[in-house]
Amino acid sequence: MLLYGRNPVLEALQGGRVSELLVAKGIEESFVRELKTFDVRLKFAPRIELDQLAGTTQHQGVMAEVEDLEWATVDDILDRADEKGEQLLMILLDGVTDPRNFGAIIRSAEVLGAHGVVVEERRSAPLSAVVAKAAAGATSYLPVAQTKNLPRLIDQLKEDNVWIYGAAGEAATDLRRLDYDRKLALVIGAEGEGMRRLVREKCDELVSIAVRGQIKSLNAGVAAGILIHHAVSSRPVKAKP
Structure with missing residues (x-):
């Protein structure tokens, strides 16, 4: 590549x-x-x-x-959280097909402290040079995994007591009102369309980002960065050893 x-x-x-x-x-x-x-x-x-x-x-x-970029596994992401002794923070992408947005989300996830990103096999941009450039090298450090069926993965995560928060511009719940001190997966939907109905219905909470300008929406990459930052900064600060 x-x-x-x-x-x-x-x-x-x-x-x-x-x-x-x-x-x-x-x-x-x-x-x-x-x-x-x-x-x-x-x-x-x-x-x-x-x-x-x-x-x-x-x-x-x-x-x-x-060498071509290789997909990680969901288990790699779970293991990463365990190895760090941290509560899981996973990013699930539902239909983010723009490679620059995909790369930007990977970059934000790595920089801000998420443990990995998961996409659905048939509803994502490939791990390409454009993605790697937008990620500014973050693909070398952060596990990026594929799943064949995102709704099924969400069900499996719930069985492991992972809470699922989905980003939705029209959601009544502001991101500042939720509890982030738990094992968590944040779902980011496609540009314009948002999450699919089945994915949306499986979320434990739908969350919105307050906007004050005339433009009422953020692109997927920016929204993901804000949500990841808020999730990480809302958790208790670990004491240094």
Whole structure:
């Protein structure tokens, strides 16, 4: 897989997943020196060649040939919470097919402290270079899993005493009124359509984010970031050992 963008490429280099780098001629020497600290072959090419390969001019002068991103499992996410000694915070995506939103949600989940992201197999963007770039390297650190049937997974999580909160703009309950000090999964629906009816009905609570402007909705990536941040910051602060 071809990966582009400086942060994603540097994260992939640190993870040992890069076999070759393609660098735009004329790029600043300080960045070239940083790339040379890794034991990977550099190939220099005209910037237009990178434009054509990436299908965009937003590659920041560097591309990498990397191993394909691999899906984790739901158990990997559950184990991550257990290993950290924390109450589960899982993000479930119902029909988020825009790769930039998908990547942005992965980035927010990793940065803010969620334990993983789960998508339904047939209702999600693939783990692509666009997703990896939008995630700014977070795909190297956060488990991202697939499930064949999201409603069935929700039922299984409930059996394990996981509470399910679904984001819905029209919900009467403000996000500040809920209890986040419990094992929790936050459901983010598709742009425009929101969650499917069956997924919505399986949620324990539907939650909204108060908006005060003329535009009454947030995109999925921004909404996810706000919800994750509020969930994490509402939990008791663990004492440092």
